[in-house]
Amino acid sequence: MTLADGKALRVAFGETVAELGSADPRIVVLDGDLGSSTRADIFENAHPDRFFQMGIAEQNLLGAAAGMATVGFIPFVSTFACFAVARALDSVRVLIAQPRLNVKVVGGYAGLLAGMTGKTHLIFDDMAIMRAMANMVVIAPADEIEARHAIRAAAAYQGPVYLRLTRQASPVLFDDSYRFELGRAVVVRPGRDVTVFGTGTQTVRAYQAAELLAAEGIDVHLVHLPTVKPLDEDAVVAAAQATGLVLTTEEHTIIGGLGGAVAETLGERFPVPLRRHGLADTFGESGPDAALLEKYGISVTKTAEAIRAFVRARRT
DSSP states (O other): OOOOOOOBHHHHHHHHHHHHHHHOTTEEEEEOSOHHHHTTHHHHHHOGGGEEEOOSOHHHHHHHHHHHHHTTOEEEEEEEHIIIIIITHHHIIIIIITTTOOOEEEEESOBSOSSSOOGGGOBSOHHHHHHTSTTOEEEOOSSHHHHHHHHHHHHHSSSOEEEEOOSSBOOOOSOTTOOOOTTOOEEEEOOSSEEEEEOTTHHHHHHHHHHHHHTTTOOEEEEEOSEEESOOHHHHHHHHHHHSOEEEEEEEESSSSHHHHHHHHHHHHOOOOEEEEEEOSOOOOOOOHHHHHHHTTOSHHHHHHHHHHHHHHHHO
């Protein structure tokens, strides 16, 4: 099945947080001089009195958001994921996560496809870092439909949230009937041969890969995990039991991200053969999207190859 084109998740963010701001005067957005890129400027245009341009000073950006949260505001911090997670990590840890303040950290341009901004602006270990941090919720939506639901859920949740958003538009995987629930897995495609867990926009590529493999007689049981923390452990175990074979796929390093979370869960509760598919222990580089997806092994065809090789190896 061909998936329809969707808006970029960053556009869904800007539009949704602006809508939330119209209904709730506690919603504020703090920007790190990247509003036209992250599309925080949509909120700025709608609510200029609640938009705060903090400049290229990420630690101060997170600190100001923490202060606003203490007096009842619901701050959405908007900057690139590499800056929010890596440059301002101490502020996130000490000022937001430890006191469990109600701050939503929106990491834009996450993953591999960051618009040729250069290797310094790429981050592949952000989910691993934030998942390991106590009190932090980690969400990675697959498409614009889910992103809108996830942003609303993040706003309603009382506590710190890391929302991982990609730059590029993603095909639409879900329809208007979809309902996001924090901490809930979603079976995208039932199958019998191998269970594939995906998160973020990589789940869309995994779905497209599964459709290719279906023509070869490989039936993929695809499960989307938009909430990497808290993980839907019961659903992970049930999906592993359904096929007895598990592959995880993500636009993130295979160290400590979705693959690590699933492996930890199954290692304790239901050990099965498992393969982690994603970015290797590496830094990235700039280039066209299609070329990068191929080189780093997470394109639709490369994902299909990884699943195919894993299933065939286990069969023999």
